[in-house]
Amino acid sequence: MAEKSLVERDQAIIWHPYTQMQNAAAPIPIVRGEGVFLYAEDGTKYLDAISSWWVNIHGHSHPYIAKKVSEQLSRLEHVIFAGFTHPGAVELAERLINILPKNQAKVFYSDNGSTAVEVALKMCFQFWTNQGIEKPKVLAFHNSYHGDTFGAMAVSARSAFTKPFDKFFFEVEFIDLPNHDNIEQLKNHISTIKSGISAFIFEPLVQGAGGMQMYEAHYLDQLIKHCRHENILTIADEVMTGFGRTGKLFASDHLTEKADLMCFSKGITGGTMALGVTTCTRDIYEAFLSDDKLKTLFHGHSFTANPIACASALASMDLLLEPETEQNLHRIESKHKDFATKIASHKKVKCIRQTGTILAIEWDTTGETSYFNGLRDTLYNFFLDQGIILRPLGNIIYIMPPYCMKNEDLDYTYAKIEEALERF
16 A cells, blocks of 8 residues: 555645635645755755744744754743743843843743733733732724634634634624824724723734734834823734834834733744733733732643743744844835835735835725735735745735745746736
8 A cells, every 4th residue: 555645644634724625626745944044855945035934034944043952942831920930031031021021020821822812811910810800891993803712713804714612702892993084083082992891802902813004103003002091901912013014123112102911922932832921011011910829920831831832932032133133124125015016006906005024015906905805816826826924814925924024036036926916
């Protein structure tokens, strides 16, 4: 009997994310990664222009991160984090606090972006209940995405993805992204509903899965300041925007006003390990300090502060803070701007948006403009045929490359986008 291929073995037993398994194409079997490239079992090379769901900021199989992880594996692979600690967790928390906005004082570890958001929401709800105050609602933006666990889904836009679960969600008040025309109206609305709102959660400057929608820091500053005036806590979901994506270390660095809580994952480990982090101010932390054990934050994960994940995050931070990485951020940002200018007037380009290393191009199409637009699969398969991984959000394609992506690889990607604009 012939040995089964990797794809056949996969299809026999695996259920893939965001995939209708009834008619899904066979998965591409990747066996190796190096820099911006992934290599399939048959030797085909793919340019990873979206950093493998936005996590791989330094390129695949980075030797420095691999070395640090290997060293950690020989010392300590895991230890329960309730009642214990370890050097990596302490050092990572110290270094994070040192580069985050100055109001951030405490670090809580979890497993991924969704759980980082869950922790932040639970902190906000219990911050008020620990003081005998009931604030059962959350304020969020239309078109938002904060994760796929229940709390994270609840504060995300209602959509086909959430519909089977809508009846299980707590109450959320959704508002439009702020701009010159609506900012005063939004502030007045918040003042009207403030009594029941525990927190305002937002993706700063860029809404990722919602179509790479972008908005100005100036107006977000006004909303954060107004929420503080109305005694509403604020949560910056930097799961996607953190660690250099917007041209600064954090999207919050573009802001004057700072959120009370922040959520991180994805790029924090350079895509090497799963890790989530929620940070908060000292005031929030101190609301949980009590002789009453019922005021404890009862939340934890088996792999909280896993030493291997912490080692990869520390190594990734070493690379992130190198002058070469900062130069690469500016280089990619400049290349994106030049390309955006070049194609902005194309008849197929409905809109083009850019923040830092994130470039989004919205196709002018007829019919459905959501994730289910038929153009999505056409473009996805076209780019795969060209050896490029781009995963369109409906009629919106975006480039979010590893910071080590060279100019020639960017130029190749741009050229294939121009070819697609002419063909589809």
